[in-house]
Amino acid sequence: MSMKIVTIIGARPQFVKATTVSRELKKRGLTEILIHTGQHFDKNMSQIFFEDLGIPEPHYNLHISGGSHADMTARMLTGIEEILITEQPDWVLIYGDTNSTLAGALAAAKLHIPIAHVESGLRSYNMRMPEEVNRIVADRISSLCFCPSEIAVQNLKNEGITKGVHNVGDVMYDAALLFSNDQFEKSSALTQLNLKSGTYALATCHRAENTDDKQRLENILSALDEIASHMKVIFPLHPRTRKYIDTYNFSHYLKNVVVTEPLSYVDMLWLEKNAKVIITDSGGMQKEAFFFKVPCVTIRDETEWVETVEMGANVLVGTLKEKIIKHSLHPPTTSWSCHNVYGNGQASGQIADILMRSAEKCAA
Numbered sequence: 001m002s003m004k005i006v007t008i009i010g011a012r013p014q015f016v017k018a019t020t021v022s023r024e025l026k027k028r029g030l031t032e033i034l035i036h037t038g039q040h041f042d043k044n045m046s047q048i049f050f051e052d053l054g055i056p057e058p059h060y061n062l063h064i065s066g067g068s069h070a071d072m073t074a075r076m077l078t079g080i081e082e083i084l085i086t087e088q089p090d091w092v093l094i095y096g097d098t099n100s101t102l103a104g105a106l107a108a109a110k111l112h113i114p115i116a117h118v119e120s121g122l123r124s125y126n127m128r129m130p131e132e133v134n135r136i137v138a139d140r141i142s143s144l145c146f147c148p149s150e151i152a153v154q155n156l157k158n159e160g161i162t163k164g165v166h167n168v169g170d171v172m173y174d175a176a177l178l179f180s181n182d183q184f185e186k187s188s189a190l191t192q193l194n195l196k197s198g199t200y201a202l203a204t205c206h207r208a209e210n211t212d213d214k215q216r217l218e219n220i221l222s223a224l225d226e227i228a229s230h231m232k233v234i235f236p237l238h239p240r241t242r243k244y245i246d247t248y249n250f251s252h253y254l255k256n257v258v259v260t261e262p263l264s265y266v267d268m269l270w271l272e273k274n275a276k277v278i279i280t281d282s283g284g285m286q287k288e289a290f291f292f293k294v295p296c297v298t299i300r301d302e303t304e305w306v307e308t309v310e311m312g313a314n315v316l317v318g319t320l321k322e323k324i325i326k327h328s329l330h331p332p333t334t335s336w337s338c339h340n341v342y343g344n345g346q347a348s349g350q351i352a353d354i355l356m357r358s359a360e361k362c363a364a
Contacts, residue, residue, distance in 0.1 A: 003359040004031045006089040008080060010039030010064075010100030013172075013284045016265055017095045017118060019053045020174040024352035033087055037076050037100040038063040052264040053179075069099060069130055076103035084111050091116050091355060094142075097135035105138040116355060118171060120145035121152025122283075122304035129209065144358070146351050148172075148342055149307055168350040169343015172284055176291045177345045179266055180273065187270035193234060193258060197274040200231055201328055203257075206238035207281045210299060214248050216319040220299055221245070221253035223324035224279070228256035230329055233279075234271060236260045277331040279324065286314055291338055295331030299324060311336040 005025060009018050018034075025032050036058035062079040064072060080103055084092065092108035094101045095118045108115045117138050124132050139145055139161060147153045148170035156165050190197070203224055210216050224233050235257045237245075245251055263271070269288065272278060278289040279297045286305050289296035296314040308314035313336045317323040 002031070003091075003356070004033065004087065004089045005091045005093050005355065006033045006035060006084060006087055007093045007095075008035045008037065008100055008104035009095060010037030010076075011096070011098045012262075013282075014095040014098065014100065015053060015055060016175050016284070017171045019055055020171055020178060020348040021093070021118065021351055022055065024348045025355075028352050028356055030352070030356070032093075033083075033089065034058040034060070035080060035083060035104075036061045037079070037103065038065050039072070039076075039098060039100050052266055073099045073103050076100060077107050080104055080107040081111065084108060084113060089113060090359060091144075093118065093355075094138060095119060097122070097131040097138070099130070099134065101138050102134040105141055109141045114143040114358075115141060116144040116146065116351070117142040118146045118351060119148055120165070121147040121149075121154075121156045123155045124302045124304050126302055144354065146347075146354075148347070151306060166350070166354060167343075168354075169345070169347035170287065171347045171351070172287055173291060173342045174345050174348045175265075176269065176288055179269055180292075187264075187267050189263065189267040189270045190274060193260070193271075195232065195234070195271075195274070198276050200275060201227055201233045201277050201279055202271050202275040203233055203235045203279040204238070204282050204285060205241050205280070205299065207300070208240070210281050210319060211238075211241045211244045214244075217241075217244055217248065218250060218253075219319045219321045220324065221250050223321045223328070224257050225253045225255075226321075226325050227279075227328050231276065233257045234260065234275075236263050236268070238262060277328050279328055287342065290314065290336070290341075293334045293336070293338070295334060297324065297327045297331060307341050311341070 038061055060083050064075045084107055092113050093116045094104045105115050120139050122135055126132055143164050145165045147167045153165055153167050205220055227233050237259050272288050273292040275294050277295045278285055281299045286296050286298055286308055290308045290313045298314055298316050299319055301318045312332050315327050315332055317327050
């Protein structure tokens, strides 16, 4: 059976999600053409992931980054369309909720190529978030919606989307299981940072709603500074966050915080698994904290991963300094069970099987 899939990725979390799915597609003999839009272009945000996770070099790299959302999406849309016309794939596979996701979905839809959306059905119900717009549009025009949880399935049902919806589980759970088993011994992050397991906070901040808002960013950094007087705070710094810290002259808040460059996926998993608490606005880290039974304090006003909050693993604190400090120093208890909430670690194989069955139906 001949089947060609074009996979579109562009941002750090998508590299992780695509890793396990690409492995399963290859096992089944399916042809995958990889497009990297270039949305994350910095070596520490892009190339290191390809090296770290064993992802093959992309067949195409559009080198598109920077500019407004409209400008970036438009350039991606043009570049992806040209490739799709050349490659003529059977499916376009997209991940998550970035501008790369939206551009890939729109380009495929205009060319009448069926779309499969991994991590479908997530909702924050905050339309000011560009990610919310991207994921809603992508879900609406996808032929296959691969959901990570029952809540995601229900979100789609509430919007009238029921055809082609599959609860396969979370591909990031697949990745966390794979790389925690195979490669943790390759990480020297704890040794390099002179850390002992269970004694430090791991913090990240990258969302525009936090970095671009001066008051919100100051609240977060001021809270981290206070927390650092009680335990070590490790803070891998996203390029956008670094830019705004410099713009607002907030570097004095980091004098007691251990700041690093963005770290590899395996190093981050190692630090997450051994942290006392995780403080983040990252959706992926909220889940990984959940997988590893590490309490999470989410510096957002809402989350797409509501299961983690409902089960007591995660607490939403917004960006109020006092709440960040309080819940980081006294985090949620680690009594929750991960069993089957986000699948059984076989989401990627299920996705590959469903894509194969779609090809068999067409052949018949």
